[in-house]
Amino acid sequence: MNRKAKALLVAVLIAVVGMAFRVSWNALRDVARAIGADGTAATLYPFVVDGLMALALVATLVLTDPADKRFALRVLAAYTLASLVLNYVHGLVPELHSRSVDWGRLADWDPANWALVLLATSLPVGSIYFGSDLVAKVLHHRPTLPTDAEKTDQTMLNRSMPDLVESAPEPPALVAEPPLIEPVAVDLPHPTGEPAGSAPVEVVAAESVRPVRATGRVPEVARSARPTRTAEELLNEARSATGDWPDSDLTAERIRKAVRTSAEKARTLRDTLRAERAAGGETAAA
Incomplete structure (x- = not known):
């Protein structure tokens, strides 16, 4: 996907989220008025609930620690469920739309009403606590740096094939085999009575298996004292x-x-x- 398509996708997503927030904002504002909030507080109440949902989503994408990410996901799930319940109550109670509902009355059944009022009034306090914790985790977050092995693997994957061919090490130079030593004929003195025309005895020098590396000049002390005979x-x-x-x-x-x-x-x-x-x-x- 090219950059223009990505920008269009993000713009469409922002528009959809904005329209969804406007619908939810209407319901949450009426619920806030029903539990005793004034005009300004009722207008800001939807930002407390749905705004923390957006913050938890961003924290989930930013944090890499498994425990922190799990905490952000739980906050996101809890506030999403709470917003869904309050929007559902707003649809079931038509009196909330005309402001004719009694103060603190969100349901006809008293236990359900108490639970809904407790939920609606506890969300701002929870936003303060959970929002501060999420912001602190994001600000103190340090991204994990890749190790040297991961960097090397990623670098090799990113390099193209011509680069690999050009940077390939040259093969080691072949060591030439030493030439074979030809046998040398040594004329030893003939014993008494042996014909003078006998063939000389050949002395074959030992063949060198591998080349001998030069180790420098041999010290005088290490040299043999016996002369060549x-x-x-x-x-x-x-x-x-x-x-x-x-x-x-x-x-x-x-x-x-x-x-x-x-x-x-x-x-x-x-x-x-x-x-x-x-x-x-x-x-x-x-």
């Missing part, structure tokens, strides 16, 4: 360490622990040392 130096250390070992103890695991090297190099050293011992045994037999 060549293949010749590694073989000499293995010969010295295993010189008195029997052939049964000449395994790759024991050699690796003795010279502190990798498992791959330890197997290479084991094969070399076994070949040397085999060649030395054949020479001694010859």
